[in-house]
Amino acid sequence: MNAPPFSIICMFMILSGCIIPESNHVAPDFYLLSDVRIDDNKSMGDSEISFYLREIELPRYLKDSRMVSRPTDHTIEFRESKRWGEPLEDGIARAISLNIVNQVHSSQFAIFPNRRKDGLNWDISVTFSAFEKASEHIVIEAKWSAKDKSGALVTGSYSSALPLEPNGGESLEISTYNQALDKLAKRILSSLISS
Template identity: 25%
Template sequence: MRFLRIGPLAGLGMLLCLAACGSSPPNQYYRLMPHADPTTARQQPSLGVGPIKIPDYLRRSGIVYSGGGNQLIITELQRWAEPLDEGIKRVLAINLARLLQTDNLRLFPWQLDDMPDYTVEVVVLELDTRADQAVLVADWVVKHAATGRSVTRDITRLQHPLPPGPIQPAELAPAYSALFYQLSEQIAAVIGAADAADTASAAALPGG
């Protein structure tokens, strides 16, 4: 039987290679977080959140942000813990449920025989950084689910300050979370006003 003889330099090279592989930094995972505090909930109004649409360049696990001009930076180690559109839907739903004090919540898609009172659809047009700001531009619509009639449609532009200095990917998850909370506040105000008006109209009807 023949045995391979590994020279000292070759052995050292293998050890260095193994050491390099073993010292690779681990991936870091981030998620968006809701900001609204839990409150005593009721069953009305019922809400449906979704669909949520994002630009194709954001559909990746690495965190994406502007590198200046037309350049985008896609991080290798800093990653989203879930698909970004699903994370946005999740935090919007939690924020809206808490802001409107309702437990009656559905995430898109829902059953046709279980339609909510109001639906919220969001198209994210921009989610990026600009200078020392995180930026969100979103086209959103609130509808009466039963009729499909729009209650309000708007394009919202929001900014949230970032710490001074070079952009750190770890700073973007909390900044984006704050932006989606601001958006949630605007949407909740619209739904709250519409629900109050609908309740008043129903009460004014004979037998209401």
């Protein structure tokens, strides 16, 4: 009877197997796109514009919440600990719309998935083929089309590779994305005003 009961031995073996190893999980950082604040002197004056920005179209690999970098022309890497805080297409749509609105005197607009408001002059569609960090640059490639009430169509494209400072961090990277989207919005607005 000096031997411990069988149930105590079993309990000891079960509890010793439940040791949880130290976690190596890294909590992700989340980022949002935004408009670029401008000087009132740099706006396009008394222009008025109203528009509906349709759903932003992205390649499938960009619909993931993880930020993407492109080490070579034919490979992409998902950055596990750096993520978008909202669907990328929603952040892009908001940034483009607000950048357009910041440039004009008066405007009305609606953004997908909201319904189109009555009386808006333009329907704008934007399709991206690149929106990523590639070899110390932020690369954005997009095409857009805008149709007015009469059915007239304005189209254009935008391509940029804005340089990043080495070791600038994610704040600088997001700021560079925002600057590129501001330039895209200005190009779209300029085309709409001149048509």
